[in-house]
Amino acid sequence: GESSGGASGVTIGYSTYTLSNPFFAGMQKGLQTGTRKHGYKLVTTNSNGDAAQQVTDIQNMISRGVNYVLLSPADGKAITPAVAAADSAKVPVISIADSVVPPITATITIDDVKAGSDAVDRIAADLTARKGSATGTIVDIQGILGTPSAARRELGFRQQLAHYPGLRVAAAQDGGYDTAKSNSLMVDILQANPQIDAVFAANDAEAVGVSAAIKAQGRFKPVGDPGHIIVIGVDGSKPAIADVRAGVQDASISQNPIKMMEKAVDTVADLEAHKSVQKQIDWPSAIITLDSIDSPEVKNYGIWSDEV
Amino acid sequence: MAGNSRTPIIIALVLACVAMTLLSDNFLSSRNLTNILTQSTVVGIAAVGATLVIITGGIDLSVGSNVALSGMIASQLVNGGTAGFLGVVVCLVVAAGIGAFNGFSVAWLRLAPFIVTLAVLGMARGLTLQLSQGQSVYGLPSGLTWLGGGTVGAVPVPVFLFAAMFLVGHLVLSRTTLGHQIYAVGGNRQAARLSGIPDKRVLFYAYLIGGACAGLAALVLVGRLGAAIPTAGNGLELQVIAAVVIGGTSLFGGKGTMVGTLIGVLLIGVINNGLTLLNVSPFWVQFIQGALILAAVLLDAFNQRRLSVADA
């Protein structure tokens, strides 16, 4: 998107690797708000999941003469040449939503590992409340294999699971961050497993597909019912929030892409003003549930999907 | 008709089913079989149209993003207050329109089907992104979702649709003059022209029907998910073409049957279902899928060879 602005003469280039995920629409929104506020010009590219294309995009931006590069990396390691190009052109780089390996000016992330482990804790707590102990079978719908965010959510999930010997993973599949694919997988998994207590989906697009499958297979009981299959996703996207409100999905571990992006633009402003900036900014995540959704904490954190 | 000579890849399907029955207790339940059919519906319905297109010697790469765009437009309208059944009509009209565009470009502008439909793939996906701004549309009324999510008795509506579309497709190919003409145009376009077949119109109809089928597939998908998602149908084109080609239809045109396509669709459905039922490690899933498809076509090839040795 091109924002008119530009009075300040500063151009920010933002490279994302996808737009087909509502989370990234939230980032766009925050980016636009931020650049408008500061009067910066904005250049955005989308590499459609392709790490090489993303390197290309960033190189093209630098050719075009942007002053700052913001990026959400498809692969934190494979971005190195783009960072090198930015370095040699003396363009500061800020990574948002995911970290990169080579040293850059600043990084703003939520902790994907923590998202995975939070989900396990939450499932364990619910099952303990229901059965008296953290025992049960869990389905793990992973994100696109080979992508860093999916790998780290999976890592957090597995590490934390080791602390609960009573929890067993009945099935683990690659849901591809995709609603339709996760839906099909979940239908088959329900077939193979008469007893399932909980599902961890690596993002909310998957969680929504999982919930639809549970309903279609006649296995749905509302949140709170002893027969309910717990569903937890990550992101806080709109359909998932709606499912949480409707008592279908138990929790969404939400980031706030809008505010993270505004923070990123503020960081650029700090750099323009020659203030020092933090190298690593950890953005907290919020667990949105039916109970917490209208709480002041969540209100304060912000439900970003209501704003895009 | 032209394709009847070839025994389709049925042995591989039977073997796959037998293997799954032995390996998993859940496979042969009526519920699981219904699931396989339901899950195959989107690919299956799109494959009915694709079979016609491929028999003409063409290809339609736009089917996946056609599913996304037509489903998205209809869902947004319905979300904005339009009646559900009107949404159904809009979805089919948009999808058929995309098919018509493809058909027009291939038939009258004489562009290569691969390129036209690849360009349309990009355009339709781009429009979907632009219209949706990357957001899903959810909370749709049953008027729009019934085709994909409803049931009649114990049987999901998509299963009926799937069966009906294959039957109609089979009859069109084997019993109508249009089917006859599609084989002729795909087999030898010049000869078809010479014998009075309106080759361009036939090509146009094939792509039009292909588009309309994508629209129906979109309705099924929207119904199944209860939402229109911008990534819907990503990569669907390859699955659809794979099902058609595994079913014995030649990408060079002129040869193929709807029954073959049905078997191809079911084979892929059974393989996917089986791998999930058996909870194969996700790191191995793609490898095994590929290997099984290769095994199936190899089996088929040897079987064909046995039946007709004298074919160099």
Place this chain on the structure above:
Amino acid sequence: MAGNSRTPIIIALVLACVAMTLLSDNFLSSRNLTNILTQSTVVGIAAVGATLVIITGGIDLSVGSNVALSGMIASQLVNGGTAGFLGVVVCLVVAAGIGAFNGFSVAWLRLAPFIVTLAVLGMARGLTLQLSQGQSVYGLPSGLTWLGGGTVGAVPVPVFLFAAMFLVGHLVLSRTTLGHQIYAVGGNRQAARLSGIPDKRVLFYAYLIGGACAGLAALVLVGRLGAAIPTAGNGLELQVIAAVVIGGTSLFGGKGTMVGTLIGVLLIGVINNGLTLLNVSPFWVQFIQGALILAAVLLDAFNQRRLSVADA
């Protein structure tokens, strides 16, 4: 040779360049032009091999996951201590091996190229995931990354590779017996066979070379990213086939030139570069890419029509 009769899509490329020069000050800088070339290298080198395969009337869908697998295996070895140049050799050998597998299946087992290479696509991608466990390999020595990341003077090494591969590909097609045989097998396999051309061996070589080119593309990609990533080359196959077909090569075989492919690759490169330079809204990018490709082939079609009216 067979393809020379067709003026390739050069007008569209020239128009695109003129338009970009007018629209953006940055386009014509030597730095930007070098970037376009460098960025086109992966698609370009893979397209050299794909041109041979497609002229035989075949297709290679496995090229993208071949890039991922061969690059991953080589990088893991090098990461484990193997010398960089050995890594280069391993990468090429693995990739050529995949090509050989495709070629063997198509030529001797007589399987449909679309299905074989689709199955291999899945298998190679699956193996890549399994071997890497989804992790990228990073911090590779320059022995392995020089081909993709190095420079000679001011010019990146990939640009030389790109030029060299096209030249070699062009000479193979237009000046060697193998090229002659590839056109013959693709144009009329039966006739080629009856005239004593070893049709199966020719097919085999085409896929073998196609695989080896994918290996070289993998080296360039690994060098460019400084890392081997498991998702490398995702969707590359469609880009490669698109470049080849836009360049005038027919998917039915027998027709095409390497020069056409070069122009197709550059056209796509210029379009992608241009859309970024002009800061087109990312929600519109895919739509515009599709529309421009359609415009380019339309222009080409009208131009062809003008040149040869008498072709009904």
Place this chain on the structure above:
Amino acid sequence: MKSEAAAPVVEFRGVSKTYPGIRALHDVSLTLTPGTVTALAGENGAGKSTFIKLLSGAEKADSGRILLRGHDVPGTPGAVIDAGVSVIYQELTDVPDMSLLDNLVLGRQPARLGVVRRGAAKRAARAALERVGLAGLPLDRPVRRLSLAQRQLTEIARCLARDASVLVFDEPTSALSEKDTRVLLETIKSLRAQGMAILYVSHHLDELFEIADEIAVLRDGELVGAGPVGEWDEPRLVRTMLAKDMAHAYPWHDRPVGEDRLRVRELDAPGVKQATLQVKRGEIVGLVGLAGAGRTELLKAVAGLSRRSGGKVEVDGRPLPTRAHQVVRRGVIYAPEDRKAEGLVLDASVRDNLSYGVYRSFAHAGWVRRGQQDRLAREAIAGFRVKARDPSQPAGKLSGGNQQKIVLARAAAHTPKVLLLDDPTRGVDVGAKPGIHEHVLALAEYGAAVLMTSSDTDEVLAMADRVYVLRTGRVVGELRRAEFDRERVLRLAAAG
């Protein structure tokens, strides 16, 4: 003619070949000797081409042995060529999109270390073209743009250029004009004199008697007669081929003709200049000309297959549309000379091939009535004496002559108002030709206006009520049947 018995170079010993449902060759034994022309005769589907394909390695025999200089013949066409056997197949085996040059050296590209030697290739190609009288053709033209006759000559040139001791010709002259046929026959005679063993197949019996030393006859896959040419005469040959007597006569008779049905006025099209002609209801009109005179081009322009750039075409007083399928709908049917490229869908069944476009007679409201379709197909198969296993057999698996009959049978099934026949009996045997001529006559009697060409000028002169003579795309003369005189026609056609 050589009398002393040289050792045979090729020897078939009890060779049999069966295709699914069809016994194509049964226990055939035959030898080819250096310096001898052996003619192989037989009706359509008798097994002649099968015999040749077994020799060339294109197909494998089921039983029996085929010896080449005392050893089993190698298994692949390439190895057979290397062993010195060069075959001109009945159907074109060229690569249409490749240039004339590339086709002339197909499979035998002069090269050093895998790199093509262009100069040598061009010299070889020119020399080869010279031998068949095509020296003037540009070497870079794709062969798809050549006429059928030129393509046939190109194949002959390619095969002659190979270093061979056994030459096999499967109906090489079926598309050739008299002049080109003469050149070929003289070439064959000189090759015989150089000691080559030659196998020659043709349905033009006069050619066989002119050049053969030995004549062998196949009927239903069996060798039913063989001996020196002196033992044969035409009636006996025909009787052996067909298992019945048959006098070779053209069935022409006087008919009433009506008003103009097809009117072509000052037509300009590729290869056609200012052509003006008319054909009346019930009239059979011939087009004669030398190879390349534009006969095919003229018929295609009328049929809507090439673009008309000027002039008028009318049928029954109304202008004829320019698109092929609309032309057919007006009852104007073109039966092409190149049956493989333009006539048939080779993968489709005989039944389907007989019914493309004739939906009126077996379909209602877009719905095919299969029983009716099948019955019509069976009638056509019987009526045109097509040798097919059953209507579901793929058309591509019929013998060449039988494929030709399918093309004509479909044209007849359209019950045309105007019938454009381009070399209709190309490759049809002597037994079936009269039947086809009778069909044409019957259609004319029914009111069709027939415009026909033939590579055999005698056929046109025998069948036509009137002929137009074409030269370089122009109509240069018109003769009524009473004025027919072979010499005069040829002189008109050739005058420059």
